Amino acid sequence: MKKNADMELCDGCGTSALLTEKNGNEFCPSCCQVAEVLSNQPDLAIKLAKLTGSEFERSDTDEQNPRELPDVLDAVRYRTRDREQNTWYVSVSEMEGDPVEIFASTAFDRDQHLQSRISNLTTITRLISLILRHVFLGEVLTLDKTVKQLHRSSRQKNDLPDMLSTVLSNYRKNEMGENG
Numbered sequence: 001m002k003k004n005a006d007m008e009l010c011d012g013c014g015t016s017a018l019l020t021e022k023n024g025n026e027f028c029p030s031c032c033q034v035a036e037v038l039s040n041q042p043d044l045a046i047k048l049a050k051l052t053g054s055e056f057e058r059s060d061t062d063e064q065n066p067r068e069l070p071d072v073l074d075a076v077r078y079r080t081r082d083r084e085q086n087t088w089y090v091s092v093s094e095m096e097g098d099p100v101e102i103f104a105s106t107a108f109d110r111d112q113h114l115q116s117r118i119s120n121l122t123t124i125t126r127l128i129s130l131i132l133r134h135v136f137l138g139e140v141l142t143l144d145k146t147v148k149q150l151h152r153s154s155r156q157k158n159d160l161p162d163m164l165s166t167v168l169s170n171y172r173k174n175e176m177g178e179n180g
């Protein structure tokens with residue numbers, strides 16, 4: 001799989017760094033520490049915000065806390081066929097009966113003719129998984145995450161997900177509120 005370091009950006013501050021996964025988000029070391037305090041010691045976070053005169057209010061009345069994705073999940077695997085009779089395996093990870101991730105694989109992973117179809121299907125399942133985690137776990141959706149999933153779905157230079165992630169990358173700075 002190709003690797004492009006500048007695509008691996010912190011979901012928090014958007015800088016390129018060594019990332020740690022936390023509740024479906026990927027954070028740089030600084031944001032990781034902040035996120036750690038926010039989720040494990042919310043009262044400390046509020047106190048620090050007050051002490052530093054920062055605007056910060058806890059609003060757990062209108063918003064549910066995101067559910068954590070556990071390390072081990074039950075999955076159901078379905079065997080299915082496309083219209084050209086290729087066999088595919090579709091796995092749905094479930095959490096308390098809700099679908100939270102979907103994967104698809106084929107026994108013909110090295111078939112050259114299937115490469116573009118595999119990358120397109122990977123794109124679909126990665127984006128659906130992102131949506132499912134948002135719907136059922138409360139994970140926050142961002143443009144960066146969308147681009148990251150497109151980028152990771154790509155198997156060859158200039159395949160469809162690579163093309164789409166390149167186009168959408170042009171808008172990433174706007175979301176971070178940076179200039180230039």
Ligand SMILES: [Zn+2]
Pocket residue numbers: 010011012013014015027028029030031032
């Ligand atoms: Zn960060």
